[in-house]
Amino acid sequence: xxxxxxxxxxxxxxxxxxxxxxxxxxxxxxxxxxxxxxxxxxxxxxxxxxxxxxxxxxxxxxxxxxxxxxxxxxxxxxxxxxxxxxxxxxxxxxxxxxxxxxxxxxxxxxxxxxxxxxxxxxxx
Numbered sequence: 001x002x003x004x005x006x007x008x009x010x011x012x013x014x015x016x017x018x019x020x021x022x023x024x025x026x027x028x029x030x031x032x033x034x035x036x037x038x039x040x041x042x043x044x045x046x047x048x049x050x051x052x053x054x055x056x057x058x059x060x061x062x063x064x065x066x067x068x069x070x071x072x073x074x075x076x077x078x079x080x081x082x083x084x085x086x087x088x089x090x091x092x093x094x095x096x097x098x099x100x101x102x103x104x105x106x107x108x109x110x111x112x113x114x115x116x117x118x119x120x121x122x123x124x
Contacts, residue, residue: 002027002113004096009118012086016122020081022096022115029077030054033101035111036070036081038092038120045095045108049081053101063089086122093117 008020020036035050049070050059058070067086072079079096097111105111 002029002032002098004098004113004115006094006096006115006118009094009120011121011123014086014088014122014124016086017082017084018086018120020083020094020096020118020120022079022081024077024079024098030074031101032098032113033104034070034072034079035059035097035099035106036079037095037097037108037111038090039095039117040089040092043092047106047108048094050104050106051079052104057104059106083120086120088122088124090120091122092120094120 002024003026006022033052036048037045038048039045048061051070067084069082095117096115098113099111
């Protein structure tokens, strides 16, 4: 079983950038499709971006397209989320999640492995 630990969150002004990292341990990282979700206060958790085990197939939520970039380094067992042009509405707890790479899915219910989350706050 893989364990996931996020880092890189913080407070940033609107228009700024942050890079989130998610380090995996305890499993074969390249067996997992990975994703970033976020949850703002009073809202449901939503998919931000996803990447297949090989990194060849990417998905982005409409609200972050053109601003966020997901990537992974299987040699470092790490997935990243580069966030540029941040907006106050990006404020949320960001979670790293993984699923075994038998099928590609963008549904939260299919991701069985989760990190503890990292807070991102964007001030206006």
